[in-house]
Amino acid sequence: MSKLRFVNCLLISTAICFFLPSIAARGGHSDYIYPGDGNSSFHVTARNLFAQEETRPSLELTRGYMTNDDLEKAMKDFTKRCSKISRLYSIGKSVNGFPLWVIEISDRPGEIEAEPAFKYIGNVHGDEPVGRELLLRLANWICDNYNKDPLAQMIVENVHLHIMPSLNPDGFSIRKRNNANNVDLNRDFPDQFFSFNEDLSLRQPETMAVMTWLRDIRFTASATLHGGALVANFPWDGTEDKRKYYYACPDDETFRFLARIYSKSHRNMSLSKEFEEGITNGASWYPIYGGMQDWNYIHGGCFELTLEISDNKWPRASELPTIWDYNRKSMLNLVASLVKTGVHGRIFSLDQGKPLPGLVVVKGINYTVKAHQRYADYHRLLAPGQKYEGLMFFPHIQLKIRVIMFVSV
Template sequence: MAISRIHPLFLLLLLRAFALLPTQAAARGGHDLPDDGDHGSISRNLLQDKPHITEEMARGYMSNAELEIAVHAFGSRCSNISRIYSIGKSVNDFPLWVIEISDKPRQREAEPAFKFIGNVHGDEPVGREVLMHLANWLCDNYRKDPLATLIVENMHLHILPTMNPDGFTLKWRGNANNIDLNRDFPDQFFSVNNDINYRQPETRAIMNWIKQEHFTASASLHGGALVANYPWDGTKDTGKRYYGCPDDKTFQHMASVYSQSHYNMSLSKEFEGGITNGAFWYPIYGGMQDWNYIHGGCFELTLEISDTKWPKAAELPVIWEHNRMSMLNLLASLIKSGVHGRIFAADTGRPIPGSVTIKGIDSKVRASRTFGDYHRIIVPGEKYDVMASMEGFRPKSTRIVLEQGAVNLDFILDPDGADVLGNDYGCRCGNDMMFHVQEAHIWLYLLILCVLLTLYLVFKRKTASRLLAYRYSPRRPVAV
């Protein structure tokens, strides 16, 4: 049968069948990492797509049911600073529970928001255990420890202990459909993952979550190495080399905050300073990290927090202690550094969802719709030209010097005065009937209107018949 005569539905089903075939994958997902000998033991650990995980190895880890109980128990015990909610369900219908921690967890505030995601890969369960340790530590130490109090009172922290509960139960990398969730997101270079109909429910849940919440930054927890990874994760030509995103210096700073606070991550012999650019390590496509940055303005790190994917449960408290200060310092850095503020409209005084850009950095951070608040992460110790803009308003910029503390900077934007009247009010005027009214001319128009009205009243009786005929003659509507 000729190729041209093959039914399109048959081709679609054939491509889908190939996509569901099991594939060998690296720890962060995406293209395979060739075992060229340059990666040593890390390469061997990461390429175990389906390692044999015995019941003995899994003993001591919370099951999905036990994790669900632990999440709700936390919500009851720490109800004054927490909210429990679900962002969706897995393939096998298990809820994806989130813990929100804040001094006002049920309210929206003009504060930065951060999310931690664990267990993206089913065979990397350390993150789900460590994140429950983090939640409980914050609850136990709120108003006792300065760092815990700073975080709870000045940001909204969202914790998703498991993104892949089905993969955890099956003790393999992918979800119940055997799809690697860390290469299921839309990719900036290749459109292979851009069909929404084939995207996994866990992936869709994360994407919808980003639309609902205004996240400043985030991190996903993985296992199989010990390093803080940052964008970009892939390259245009799929080559393995350093490929930095516009905020490369900022991401290096964030990764270093984590690595330098870790017990031994910064001492790595494999990765200088315990950090790495994703594409330089090995390229992947369809990753969650790059998608967050591009589509959510959310600065995300991929944190490999355990050399072993499935360490003995007795080692989990030690792994938590090794990562505790890293996680706390990363969260605190959003509050204690960067530039923060709100954007207002000069004519109404109301907050507006404008954008903030930094001169020389080709990326933007959007302000929230509710409060017009923005939170821009930048490297301390430098000068920056910060600009706020929004369609229909004149942009404004100012220079700041960011030292070690945060800078608070509000913008009040003036309307640009070039809006077309009537378009927002249903006026179907032709081009010849559209008026571009400048703000400075408004009083002149009002004066002319008053004069015409006075003349109309004076001569009303003498010209009644003529004016009556004019009033009811057909005219085009004009918004004023």
């Protein structure tokens, strides 16, 4: 039996706050219609679950936003300008055939490394375009500051950051929430409680593209950018009995920690009068089913937040620079949390020096993190300030090892 050597990196997490002139939050509201008080009948017959279609914004309001063609050109221009630290690729196409473009930012883009990966997705809902604008600004900021800002340099050198400004270009082009098939993409993923959309033939191409993406790339964490409120939302998004209440996932404490990183780094999200600390459990706010967030955590091994970054879904373009200023540190700090917190390491055999892929489990948390098959690196996000007892399983050699993990503030 091979002797094992563990290389652990136990790191500290901090959320960096910054100060800008205040902006009045207008108090966004959910477009969810709650189906009842928990005692009424609940019968799922549609894939477009609980999404209320809203009036389309006027063409005048869209002035100043990038069109899909503008966005595509801007992304191609970006990867030419920042070719040393980026690449452009597509994970598939929308219903109407528009490529789902992604920018990867790293000191070794396109290569597999023993580093955590983070993804940002914007414009999941076609009538929530702020995320696509902010994500391109994020890419450009990192490119412009890579050689002079320590945070930008740390992200480029220690994380593979993947940025998809628009998952729903078809919905954006017609200024509507759903995709070209009139399906809400954030209700189209397999759900842990209800099997209403298990038929692969009915799943949307944008949804399938994301699911395939997570099979190809092992993401440690991610976030989707939405609009209509100002809050950092975390799992679970739904409940077993369809009622509205706080329903915690196994890593609830870690998710709360990650949500607070975003909220406290934001100019005024943490000051919310509606959401304590500017964060919320999804099911406590309003339950949804078939959401991307829960699917990422369950099936993708990826800790995902749903970030409501603008209380107005489609603000005037003149407001975008201010919204960017208020979210910039939050967006950067959330990515940086992948290397600033938790337990990271690689597993080798002492006799041959070969990586040994395995499973990492933390006592008291019913969730398994897989080490990479090729490099045997693992990235286990954990809330700081505690001592954890971990177990490493190696099914192929039938071995289990107990490990003490310290994650300090």
